[in-house]
Amino acid sequence: MHSQDTELSFVCLGTGRGATTVYSGEPSSAIALRVGTRCVLLVDIGFGVVRACRQWLGEIPDTILVTHNHSDHAAELPVVLAAEAGASRRLRVAAEPRVGSVLKQHRLHELNSTGEPLTAFCDWIDTPVDERWSVTPRLSLRLLRARHSEPCFGFVAYDDAQPILAYGGDSAVDPGYYDQLFVAPNVILDARATGNDEHADFDAVADYVAAHPANRVWITGYGRPDQAPQDMTPIFPGDVVTLSQRAS
Numbered sequence: 001m002h003s004q005d006t007e008l009s010f011v012c013l014g015t016g017r018g019a020t021t022v023y024s025g026e027p028s029s030a031i032a033l034r035v036g037t038r039c040v041l042l043v044d045i046g047f048g049v050v051r052a053c054r055q056w057l058g059e060i061p062d063t064i065l066v067t068h069n070h071s072d073h074a075a076e077l078p079v080v081l082a083a084e085a086g087a088s089r090r091l092r093v094a095a096e097p098r099v100g101s102v103l104k105q106h107r108l109h110e111l112n113s114t115g116e117p118l119t120a121f122c123d124w125i126d127t128p129v130d131e132r133w134s135v136t137p138r139l140s141l142r143l144l145r146a147r148h149s150e151p152c153f154g155f156v157a158y159d160d161a162q163p164i165l166a167y168g169g170d171s172a173v174d175p176g177y178y179d180q181l182f183v184a185p186n187v188i189l190d191a192r193a194t195g196n197d198e199h200a201d202f203d204a205v206a207d208y209v210a211a212h213p214a215n216r217v218w219i220t221g222y223g224r225p226d227q228a229p230q231d232m233t234p235i236f237p238g239d240v241v242t243l244s245q246r247a248s
């Protein structure tokens with residue numbers, strides 16, 4: 001058992017999808033992982049997420065995992081790296097190497113005009129798929145390939161050796177992928193009212209979830225709050241969820 005000042009939790013920072021922030025202002029899908037009150041990881045930094053960090057966390061975490069290069073997951077990265085470096089702070093950015101390559105070449109192209117190398121702005125961490133990455137001595141992540149229109153990676157997070165939280169990232173319905181995520185007792189999945197080749201729909205996810213009653217599952221990526229699912233458990237910006245192992 002961990003005492004309250006070391007318990008693991010996540011904070012929901014946003015649930016927006018591709019166009020949500022641009023057209024409506026609500027923040028894009030993102031969470032922060034916390035150990036006690038300390039934020040140890042920001043997962044995705046799309047449109048609107050920096051303001052959500054300031055609102056709900058009071059800070060931008062030192063380490064950022066970027067699941068993929070879509071704007072609702074990565075758009076604010078170049079601005080934040082430049083602004084924080086200007087304040088003498090170097091963030092850590094983690095991504096699967098294929099995602100990292102796209103981010104460096106395209107998303108972060110605007111940093112070239114500074115004449116400074118990327119190493120002047122951040123410490124880059126390659127996090128290959130299926131390899132354990134230690135975020136802290138206690139918390140580690142293993143990335144998994146999602147089913148999406150471009151390379152995108154969810155993860156299973158481990159508290160010491162125990163799976164504690166899975167995050168699906170953007171993905172179409174994929175039982176094989178979900179099977180890997182559902183080793184964790186707590187799961188966050190992308191879903192929306194109407195799915196397509198790269199995003200799951202509520203009904204298909206609900207069917208999978210119904211067959212796995214031992215897992216606690218939250219839905220993100222649905223868009224604005226009024227687009228949240230009625231018959232599932234959506235998360236909303238500002239929600240704080242304490243993570244526990246399966247009830248015995």
Ligand SMILES: [Zn+2]
Pocket residue numbers: 068070073148152170
């Ligand atoms: Zn995407």
